[in-house]
Amino acid sequence: MTYCVGILVQDGLVMIADTRTNAGVDNIATFRKLHVFEAANDRVIALATAGNLSVSQSVLSLLGDGLEDPETGELTTLMTVSSMFKAAQLIGRAIRRVYEVDGAEMEKRGTTFDVMVLLGGQIGKGPMRLYQIYSAGNAIEATQDTPFLQIGEPKYGKPILDRAISYDVGLVEALKLGLISMDSTLKSNLGVGLPIDIMVAKRDALKTGLSYRIQEDEPYFRDLRDRWSAALRAAHQAIPHPPYIDETF
């Protein structure tokens, strides 16, 4: 399993991904799922993947090699596409290419062709955007109404985002909320695990503002988890008793 979340707010982009892969519960490994493609003053693109590891690694390899543009025939990579929309389409084509090669045989052997990509970033003077790309290569985009997208195991970490994320939340606040959402998922799902990779990019900066790996014993993340747990305890204890509970309780 995997948990990745992308948050696109007024001030910029936050991408967070865990690093655990597992086949069942007894074949666990650490793989980087968050990848940054960057050329200062030109583009900053972050990509997070979930699903079958062989598929997502093949997609990344194809993106590194480049794919022909269907119109011009030119070899295109994430470093050369001219817009984020074209980047999303490029990834969609890469996924379909991997499906052409491996999909039929995988399905014949009972393995689902399952991959999901979060793509966030900004190219040149274009807008900053955040996409979620599906196994079929189609994509949806985050909007001001729904400024976050999740892949992998989204449910445990969704309530805090549903309550607290809005487009006008500050960038650091968005990062903290993403980390809390990740913490809720870590606590409830064994298939999601530390270390955690984070990437933050300010809008129009066209470079990574922060690229960081939170390791198992990182004091800040441990402190955030402790504070969050303590605050939740205090919060539910501070809620009054229901009026329909009488004194005998």
Next chain:
Amino acid sequence: MTYCVGILVQDGLVMIADTRTNAGVDNIATFRKLHVFEAANDRVIALATAGNLSVSQSVLSLLGDGLEDPETGELTTLMTVSSMFKAAQLIGRAIRRVYEVDGAEMEKRGTTFDVMVLLGGQIGKGPMRLYQIYSAGNAIEATQDTPFLQIGEPKYGKPILDRAISYDVGLVEALKLGLISMDSTLKSNLGVGLPIDIMVAKRDALKTGLSYRIQEDEPYFRDLRDRWSAALRAAHQAIPHPPYIDETF
């Protein structure tokens, strides 16, 4: 969809269930999913159901009619079984009986035979117990280590329970935590909806301490939701900024 949670703590039992049933998103109705069987000073039993409504209603009807005890041949109901373990077995048998009648044809038509039951309560001098009974009629039981069980859509409401529920939490606190867990689910899943039925029974009281329906506009539940949202906002804002974020953010 459905969300029901049972919490068995030192002081007693809390059972909470929503009332929404839906086929897709456009066929929504309200059905009671929490049922209480009670005889003062003898037994208090609460039952919550999730899954296919035709199956859970048939199971309830069979339980009302009674099933033969496989050893004695006597007609047995929840009002006559001699222990909570036997009550769980009785429900298991009722589920299997419904499967015998409807299962094959349902599956032939592409409908999953899908039912899940939470059973909590106490009979006579026996211990208070909480079970989760599966579609095959087998059951698991809550323990002091894991004092809550969930059926239906468990994930959104699980993080708060994972963090805050323990066996020594007070009964009213367990009720509040169950309501917060329900609120998180309501917020994130359209298939779970008000009104909410709640049932609380103190250990060894052998009667319902509280049986209550929270309606759409109930001031206490609205207040609980508002306070919880406000407390979460205050909690994440009070967490310090990551040390690896510099002043330019």
